[in-house]
Amino acid sequence: MSIPAQFPDWSKHTILVVEDYDDNFAVIDALLRRTNIRIIRAVNAPESMDVLAAHPEIHVILMDITLPGISGIDALHLIREQYPNKVVIAQTAHSYSEKIANETFDAYIQKPLRYGELSKLLIEHLA
Numbered sequence: 001m002s003i004p005a006q007f008p009d010w011s012k013h014t015i016l017v018v019e020d021y022d023d024n025f026a027v028i029d030a031l032l033r034r035t036n037i038r039i040i041r042a043v044n045a046p047e048s049m050d051v052l053a054a055h056p057e058i059h060v061i062l063m064d065i066t067l068p069g070i071s072g073i074d075a076l077h078l079i080r081e082q083y084p085n086k087v088v089i090a091q092t093a094h095s096y097s098e099k100i101a102n103e104t105f106d107a108y109i110q111k112p113l114r115y116g117e118l119s120k121l122l123i124e125h126l127a
Contacts, residue, residue, distance in 0.1 A: 008123065010122070011038075014040060014057045015038070015040070016040050017061075017062045018042045018067065019064045019091075027112065027113055031115045032118070037122075043067075046069070048075055048079075052086070059086065060125050065094065072090065073099070076090075089109060090109070093111040
């Protein structure tokens with residue numbers, strides 16, 4: 001993993017990470033810590049909808065696909081109905097599949113997440 005000498009300053013940005021596993025969330029938090037981005041976490045789809053309602057400043061959502069109860073794909077449908085302009089990036093340990101490809105995710109990233117791939121996606125969608 002190549003880490004840039006200078007991290008971007010994303011202190012004016014807020015992202016929502018929908019992730020039910022503490023360890024996976026800790027990785028994302030550690031990868032992005034030096035960018036100063038504000039990270040809000042939801043552990044399931046209903047909670048993510050509550051967070052989006054309370055935080056209109058969220059522009060990018062990192063959505064785990066395998067969530068308890070309502071899947072990340074079903075959560076995507078709810079988000080698209082109420083917040084069609086939000087950027088939703090699928091994050092999963094599973095390889096890219098036709099099921100994910102047929103959905104309206106703005107991008108896809110495979111776990112384990114790596115800083116270079118994640119920062120490239122965020123640069124693209126936070127601009």
